[in-house]
Amino acid sequence: MNVRLLYFAVLRDITGKSESTMSLREGTRAADVWHSLREQYAQLADYRQPPMIAVNESYAAPDTVLREGDEVAFIPPVAGG
Amino acid sequence: MNVRLLYFAVLRDITGKSESTMSLREGTRAADVWHSLREQYAQLADYRQPPMIAVNESYAAPDTVLREGDEVAFIPPVAGG
C-alpha cells in the first residue's frame, strides 16, 4: 500500500522536499515510517522519539496502523502565536 | 474659615451647582459638611453615611479636619471604565 508523506518546517529543510509517496507493508505503524526517515537522513538519526504525528490532518498515536492512501505528517515542535 | 465644595454627577444634579464656597468653624470635619448638605437637600436626607470624600484631590477619611482653602468633593459611587 502507499501513503503520502508531508514535510514541514525543519523536516522540509532536512529532506529537501515538501511531500513524497512511500510504499509500505500492511500493518506498518506511523512510528515505523519515522524510523525509516531516520535511516535515510543523518540529521534525524539521533531523534529516536518521533515528533508528534498527524494522520489525515489529525493528531494520531505513534502506534497507529496506517492504511492505503493515508496522509502522514510528522509535526516538529510547534511555535505558532 | 472658607472651603470650596465641588459637586459631581448625581450631586451636581441634586444641588443644581458645580461648586460653592462654605464658611465653617475651625475644627469642622469633612463628614460634618456632608450632614449640612443633607439638611439643605431633601434628596440627600436618607444618606446618613457620607459617600467617599476627597480633600484637595485625594481621598480622605470622613473625620478629616478641614482647613482654610481646602477643596472638598463628595464622591458618589464611581462607575468609570
Place this chain on the structure above:
Amino acid sequence: MSYLTDEPIDTAGLVRRTMRTSDGACVVFEGVVRNQHNGKAVESIFYDAYRPMAEKEIARIVGDIHQQYSDVEIAVVHRLGHLNVGDTSIAIVCTSPHRAESYEASRLLIDRIKQTVPIWKKERGPDGEEWVGWQGR
C-alpha cells in the same frame, strides 16, 4: 500626557505609540457602551469626572502596576462626555516581552480603575436617565 479625552479613542494609534521593538505581546482592553444594563435598554451614556483627581488616580494606579510589572509598558485613555452604544469608553494597552505579564497587568488596571477613579456615568434609555450606582445605595 492626559489619561482623559473628550474625543473618540484611537486604540490602534495608542498601540503603535506604546509597543517597543522588544515587546512580543500586546493585550488591549476596551470598555464599550452596551445596549443594556441590568436588563434596562441603554441608548447613550454621559461620562462625568472630577478631572484633575481622576488624572492623579489613574497615574497612581498605573505607577503601582508598573512597579509590580516592570517589564510592562502601559497606556490608558478614558473618554468623557456623551457616548453612544458601541463607542469605546476606555482603552488600556499593555505590552511586554512575554504575554503573561501583560494579561495580568491589564486585568489589574481595569479592576482598580473601576474601583477608585472619580468617573461617573449617567445612562440614558427609553425609560429616562439615571446615575449608575446611586439608586442602589
Place this chain on the structure above:
Amino acid sequence: MSYLTDEPIDTAGLVRRTMRTSDGACVVFEGVVRNQHNGKAVESIFYDAYRPMAEKEIARIVGDIHQQYSDVEIAVVHRLGHLNVGDTSIAIVCTSPHRAESYEASRLLIDRIKQTVPIWKKERGPDGEEWVGWQGR
C-alpha cells in the same frame, strides 16, 4: 472563514466585525515579532504551517472555548510567511457583555493555540537562521 492569512492583520477591522451591541468588553491579544529571542538578535521570522490541519486545530480550539464561555464572541487570525520585527503574527479578539469571560477566554485561546496548532517559525538574525524549538530537543 479562514483563520490563516498571508497579509498584514487588520486588528481594528477584526474588532469591528466581532463586537455585538450587547458587548461591553473587548480583549485583544496580539503576538508581535520581537527583536530578540533567548538573547539572540532577530531580524525577521518565516512562519510555516500545515495549513488545512492548522485551520482545523484552531477551529477545534475556538469551538472548545466557545462551549466553555458561551457569552464570548471569538475571532482569531494567524499570519504566515515572512514577518519583520514589529509585525503582528496573531490577533485574538474576544468580546462579551462583561470583561471577566473575555480575559479568561483570550488567555486560554493563545495558550492552547501555541501548544498544538501545526505552525512553525524560522528566526533569522545576524548569526543565521533556525527553526524555533528544534535545536532544544
